Amino acid sequence: MIWSTLALAATIAVVQYPLGAAATPSPTRTTDVLGNIVGRGKEASSASSCFPALGFTMPSAVPSSTSGWWCSYSSEYAFVGISYEVTACQSLTTLRKEFKDIRNTFNGRYVRLYGACDRKGFYDDVIDAAWGAGIGVHALIWFGWDDPNIWKTRRDSLLGTLHSNPKAKFVTRVLQFGSEPLYDYALDPSTLATQVLNAKANLSSLHIPVTISEMAYGFQERQPDSDAVMDAIDLIDAHMLPFFSAKASTASASWPIVTTDINWFLDNGQGKKIYLSQNGWPSTTYSGVEPNSPSAVSNVQNEKDYFNLLDQKCSYFKDNQIGWFAHIYSDSQEPGYGIYGTNGALKFPFSPKTSC
Numbered sequence: 001m002i003w004s005t006l007a008l009a010a011t012i013a014v015v016q017y018p019l020g021a022a023a024t025p026s027p028t029r030t031t032d033v034l035g036n037i038v039g040r041g042k043e044a045s046s047a048s049s050c051f052p053a054l055g056f057t058m059p060s061a062v063p064s065s066t067s068g069w070w071c072s073y074s075s076e077y078a079f080v081g082i083s084y085e086v087t088a089c090q091s092l093t094t095l096r097k098e099f100k101d102i103r104n105t106f107n108g109r110y111v112r113l114y115g116a117c118d119r120k121g122f123y124d125d126v127i128d129a130a131w132g133a134g135i136g137v138h139a140l141i142w143f144g145w146d147d148p149n150i151w152k153t154r155r156d157s158l159l160g161t162l163h164s165n166p167k168a169k170f171v172t173r174v175l176q177f178g179s180e181p182l183y184d185y186a187l188d189p190s191t192l193a194t195q196v197l198n199a200k201a202n203l204s205s206l207h208i209p210v211t212i213s214e215m216a217y218g219f220q221e222r223q224p225d226s227d228a229v230m231d232a233i234d235l236i237d238a239h240m241l242p243f244f245s246a247k248a249s250t251a252s253a254s255w256p257i258v259t260t261d262i263n264w265f266l267d268n269g270q271g272k273k274i275y276l277s278q279n280g281w282p283s284t285t286y287s288g289v290e291p292n293s294p295s296a297v298s299n300v301q302n303e304k305d306y307f308n309l310l311d312q313k314c315s316y317f318k319d320n321q322i323g324w325f326a327h328i329y330s331d332s333q334e335p336g337y338g339i340y341g342t343n344g345a346l347k348f349p350f351s352p353k354t355s356c
């Protein structure tokens with residue numbers, strides 16, 4: 001079930017790329033809901049005095065407010081973290097160990113959650129592990145395909161925890177509705193936009209932004225109705241899976257596919273902060289993870305080459321203030337996408353730049 005999102009993504013790639021028009025990024029940006037400057041040209045704060053900058057030391061006590069707590073969006077470019085699938089309902093011990101690994105081994109600033117764990121108190125454990133590791137979280141309300149209403153239970157549970165756990169607002173960078181709710185038509189777009197606005201209102205006292213996790217194509221195919229969703233979200237968590245493009249060949253040659261979708265977000269994203277939240281290249285194919293191009297190559301070398309390609313484009317990500325996540329932590333979470341194999345060993349050296 002978890003990787004069927006990617007299977008669905010695969011089915012659309014044939015029509016995805018002709019729609020994207022290469023374009024010049026819009027030159028102006030404003031401030032976000034938190035008042036963070038997201039405008040181009042602002043230098044990243046070099047100080048490690050903000051969360052979750054590398055080198056930041058977590059306080060011994062929970063601060064009284066988030067004022068001055070978060071790093072500027074402009075500093076969050078290049079590699080920012082790793083997607084982490086939670087359907088296994090990892091124990092607190094495992095979450096602590098693996099979040100520290102993401103932080104300390106790879107210099108991750110964020111963990112982006114994927115999938116769902118409905119164990120009571122699970123998000124409290126995520127908060128505990130994130131606080132202990134000094135890492136931020138992109139939280140997720142997972143729709144899934146089994147039960148059309150379970151997302152409401154998940155929403156209420158997560159919103160409840162965000163209010164009840166005093167550390168929640170210090171580690172939760174954004175709440176995502178996902179994954180690919182527009183593309184999957186999990187809700188009709190106007191209802192989805194209303195849900196985003198309701199969640200924003202619910203979280204306004206905590207200053208936690210709200211978004212959806214979605215492909216450019218998900219927005220494109222639902223236009224004009226998806227425009228209300230783009231209006232509603234605080235930042236953009238974009239999916240980038242060029243392997244499924246009808247133009248795909250090797251990962252090293254995929255940059256035009258990547259920039260076509262990024263340009264769409266730069267043109268249509270109203271200057272909102274962009275992260276590539278679900279972003280990678282599979283090392284294997286299987287039912288549901290199959291290319292739409294006969295030339296597309298999936299192997300470990302290409303998985304590695306894709307992240308190397310992004311790493312080589314660090315100045316592009318800096319100029320456009322875009323951060324990218326690696327999808328995903330381990331092959332045991334989603335076959336073929338892991339940085340780690342199912343044997344727990346790294347599939348390839350992985351130490352992407354976090355600044356340039």
Ligand SMILES: *[C@@H]1O[C@H](CO)[C@@H](O)[C@H](O)[C@H]1NC(C)=O
Nearest residue numbers: 155156157159160163201202
């Ligand atoms: C936020 O939503 C939760 C779950 O629905 C609810 O229990 C809580 O009262 C809401 N809080 C606010 C401030 O709206």
